[in-house]
Amino acid sequence: MASKAGVLEWFKFRGKGIGYFGYAFQRLSGVVIVFYLYLHYIVLSNLLRGPVTYNDIVGSITYGPYDIFVAFDVLLALVIFYHGANGIRLALNEMGIGLKHNKLFFYLFEVVSMALLVVFLYYAWRFIAVG
Amino acid sequence: MTRTEYEFNVKRKDDGGKVSYSRYMVPKDRISTVLEGLIYITENLDQTLSVRYSCRMEICGSCGMEINGKPRMACSTIASKLGTDKIRVEPLKHYDVVKDLVVDIDPFFEKYREGLPYIIRSDDGNYASELKQTPEEFKEYEKYSMCIKCGLCLDACPIVGTDPDYIGPAAMAGVLRYNLDSRDQGSRYRLEIINGEEGTSRCHFVGECSEACPKGVDPSFAIQLLRSQGLKHELAKIFRRE
Numbered sequence: 001m002a003s004k005a006g007v008l009e010w011f012k013f014r015g016k017g018i019g020y021f022g023y024a025f026q027r028l029s030g031v032v033i034v035f036y037l038y039l040h041y042i043v044l045s046n047l048l049r050g051p052v053t054y055n056d057i058v059g060s061i062t063y064g065p066y067d068i069f070v071a072f073d074v075l076l077a078l079v080i081f082y083h084g085a086n087g088i089r090l091a092l093n094e095m096g097i098g099l100k101h102n103k104l105f106f107y108l109f110e111v112v113s114m115a116l117l118v119v120f121l122y123y124a125w126r127f128i129a130v131g
Numbered sequence: 132m133t134r135t136e137y138e139f140n141v142k143r144k145d146d147g148g149k150v151s152y153s154r155y156m157v158p159k160d161r162i163s164t165v166l167e168g169l170i171y172i173t174e175n176l177d178q179t180l181s182v183r184y185s186c187r188m189e190i191c192g193s194c195g196m197e198i199n200g201k202p203r204m205a206c207s208t209i210a211s212k213l214g215t216d217k218i219r220v221e222p223l224k225h226y227d228v229v230k231d232l233v234v235d236i237d238p239f240f241e242k243y244r245e246g247l248p249y250i251i252r253s254d255d256g257n258y259a260s261e262l263k264q265t266p267e268e269f270k271e272y273e274k275y276s277m278c279i280k281c282g283l284c285l286d287a288c289p290i291v292g293t294d295p296d297y298i299g300p301a302a303m304a305g306v307l308r309y310n311l312d313s314r315d316q317g318s319r320y321r322l323e324i325i326n327g328e329e330g331t332s333r334c335h336f337v338g339e340c341s342e343a344c345p346k347g348v349d350p351s352f353a354i355q356l357l358r359s360q361g362l363k364h365e366l367a368k369i370f371r372r373e
């Protein structure tokens with residue numbers, strides 16, 4: 001086909017089914033995960049600057065003044081749980097499992113993964129609040 | 132007060148490539164389908180509007196277009212069932228527009244042909260009688276043989292939008308149709324074509340092609356079945372069973 005639409009079209013959800021949403025967010029969450037991976041590398045690379053610098057940085061994003069990073073952690077958890085659950089569904093599809101009930105599988109996997117996310121966030125919150 | 136007219140907003144593209152929308156008021160009591168509305172416009176309001184159609188009964192596959200943002204066949208889309216008096220009509224996405232609502236469908240057929248959509252036999256083809264098939268054998272591929280080559284599925288597929296070389300849902304439904312035909316002996320040739328990057332691997336099982344298909348062909352399901360056929364084919368090659 002000669003006419004190319006571009007990736008922005010992936011995010012035009014109006015009138016589209018749940019499979020479209022699942023597809024677009026699989027991509028978006030993948031990008032967020034890659035972004036976070038590099039962020040992680042950047043933080044880790046401070047080990048080269050010695051233990052004091054590294055501990056300072058980790059301390060500042062864990063206990064302040066930059067503890068707003070916890071918001072990024074919650075976002076990361078959200079996309080990982082979403083991406084992982086949808087990924088498992090797609091892997092099962094590839095093996096021919098769940099093809100006839102694909103939409104049901106999507107809802108099932110996402111409901112379970114979001115329930116697990118809530119459990120994860122509860123324990124993360126306890127860890128932050130109680131220590 | 133209920134309105135007595137539909138408001139058609141039709142996306143136009145002139146010979147110079149200029150894109151615009153034209154607004155037409157079409158009396159409700161003169162039309163039933165969106166195609167009838169467009170024909171009314173060309174016959175009574177604007178002879179310069181280009182629209183392609185033939186059978187008017189969802190058989191020829193030539194009147195595919197986007198109606199209120201969804202790929203549909205104009206001849207089988209009942210205007211009163213759209214739930215609004217405003218009808219936005221645009222050419223199919225992912226195709227080059229020739230003029231107004233007419234798109235260049237050639238790339239669709241090139242892709243379709245790539246899948247070798249015909250019976251392939253390994254013998255000489257000289258038979259005393261026709262090749263027989265039981266109703267059960269016909270049922271195996273019946274659904275996939277219903278394709279009218281309308282091209283709606285390529286409009287709906289987001290992968291086609293970003294990778295124009297992707298062979299696409301219709302061609303692969305066609306591949307499965309012949310691979311499942313008891314008279315055919317050419318599966319391995321077709322699987323060689325659609326196994327890989329621009330074939331089954333490119334599909335992410337979004338499922339929009341099946342939502343869009345007016346004939347219930349379910350191409351996205353066909354692609355997943357082809358994946359398992361393709362895997363068996365590759366394994367057979369490794370273990371030299373081919």
Ligand code: SF4
Pocket residue numbers: 277278279280281282283284285300301304340343344345346347348349350
């Ligand atoms: S598979 Fe369905 S949507 Fe695609 S070309 Fe055939 S009839 Fe049209």
Ligand code: FES
Pocket residue numbers: 184185186187188189190191192193194195204205206207
């Ligand atoms: S005019 Fe033939 S399918 Fe619509």
